[in-house]
Amino acid sequence: MTMEHGEDCCVKVAVHARPLIGDEKLQGCKDCVTVVPGVQIGTHSFTFDHVYGSSGTPSTAMFDECVAPLVEGLFQGYNATVLAYGQTGSGKTYTMGTACKEGTHVGIIPRAMAALFDKIEKLKNQVDFQLRVSFIEILKEEVRDLLDPATVAAGKVENGNGHAGKLSVPGKPPVQIREGSNGVITLSGSTEVHVTTQKEMTTCLEQGSLSRATGSTNMNNQ
Numbered sequence: 001m002t003m004e005h006g007e008d009c010c011v012k013v014a015v016h017a018r019p020l021i022g023d024e025k026l027q028g029c030k031d032c033v034t035v036v037p038g039v040q041i042g043t044h045s046f047t048f049d050h051v052y053g054s055s056g057t058p059s060t061a062m063f064d065e066c067v068a069p070l071v072e073g074l075f076q077g078y079n080a081t082v083l084a085y086g087q088t089g090s091g092k093t094y095t096m097g098t099a100c101k102e103g104t105h106v107g108i109i110p111r112a113m114a115a116l117f118d119k120i121e122k123l124k125n126q127v128d129f130q131l132r133v134s135f136i137e138i139l140k141e142e143v144r145d146l147l148d149p150a151t152v153a154a155g156k157v158e159n160g161n162g163h164a165g166k167l168s169v170p171g172k173p174p175v176q177i178r179e180g181s182n183g184v185i186t187l188s189g190s191t192e193v194h195v196t197t198q199k200e201m202t203t204c205l206e207q208g209s210l211s212r213a214t215g216s217t218n219m220n221n222q
Ligand SMILES: Nc1ncnc2c1ncn2[C@@H]1O[C@H](COP(=O)(O)OP(=O)(O)OP(=O)(O)O)[C@@H](O)[C@H]1O
Pocket: 017, 018, 019, 021, 053, 059, 086, 087, 088, 089, 090, 091, 092, 093, 094, 095, 217, 219, 220, 221, 222
């Protein structure tokens, strides 16, 4: 994506290059990504605000540089979205931290939750906060409500390993994504869980992650 006025643009694009994973090394793959700032290949120029991993900036800087300012902005009334985009196995789940396991790498969502509650702790004597959490998955045009207790329970019954597969819950109207006349996008019919602590929010992330229809491909090794 080319952005001529990067500093003024409210959309920032960062690349996160992951290292080779076990299977790739076994197959003899070689890391072919080199980050060289300011290079144009032929007529194609790809401009990014940040490049992490590989020979770019260490990935640990990603949260502080790209996401912490967005969390800060929430307290000034700004909305924020972090979107992970990439082919299967490129590291979206890892980077976002949706499949968080204790003692492993901490991704963007758990770190955003920690930053949110740190800030709330500092401000709680001056302001009342209400936090509500939704977690949906869009799979082949079906919107799945990952925090709906029926989805969680049905997923566990379905295959016993917590991964729900494609599933719709009988009797429950499907979640709909709607755009209001003011351009605001809403999730009509999705479960909103009221949370007051970081632990409660983490529980939502963990439960919702278990209900995702995660599937193994040759590239993501799940
Ligand atoms: N930065 C990284 N460092 C080390 N391992 C990583 C990194 N990013 C991803 N991986 C590993 O690469 C594999 C694929 O990553 P991940 O599952 O996050 O991909 P994905 O883009 O979410 O795939 P899919 O779209 O199929 O769900 C996983 O085994 C993950 O642990």
